[in-house]
Amino acid sequence: MQRTRFNSMDCPIARSLDRVGEWWSILILRDALGGMTRFEEFQKSLAIAPNMLTRRLTALVEAGMLEKRRYSTRPPRDEYVLTERGRDFRPVLLSLLAFGNRHFAPEGASVAIVDAKTGAPAEPLLIDRLTGRPLASPDYDLAAGPAATEATKARLAARSARLLGSDI
Incomplete structure (x- = not known):
């Protein structure tokens, strides 16, 4: 089934969703913002099929969210590093995290945003x-x-x- 494309729409939300709106893509960006760079790390974290992960990583590279870098020639191995555009997605993820905690976590937050120095809870604004x-x-x-x-x-x-x- 061919996915509907939003890249030519006039709406900036639609254009953004065209690049990162698929849930695997958002979770890959979450893990990349958490420091993961290697295929095996993403696969283990997400329990995603290798072919799906390859497609999502390729799409994120094409969208300019990740950059593919060779770290080994024998055997050939690449890592996926956030670009400036990818790092700019961090506030979106933090907003989704806070929204999910507020509205979809009746058992309480499994991940919280805190001040890195004090550990005090933080709320995005x-x-x-x-x-x-x-x-x-x-x-x-x-x-x-x-x-x-x-x-x-x-x-x-x-x-x-x-x-x-x-x-x-």
């Missing part, structure tokens, strides 16, 4: 880099960007009309 203010409604909203198509402008205008007077 998305902020505006320019002002340092939390990106919370009603202070922030979505708007058409300079590259928005007419369809995107219309979708966002309809969204604003629906949400007028309510919190996002």
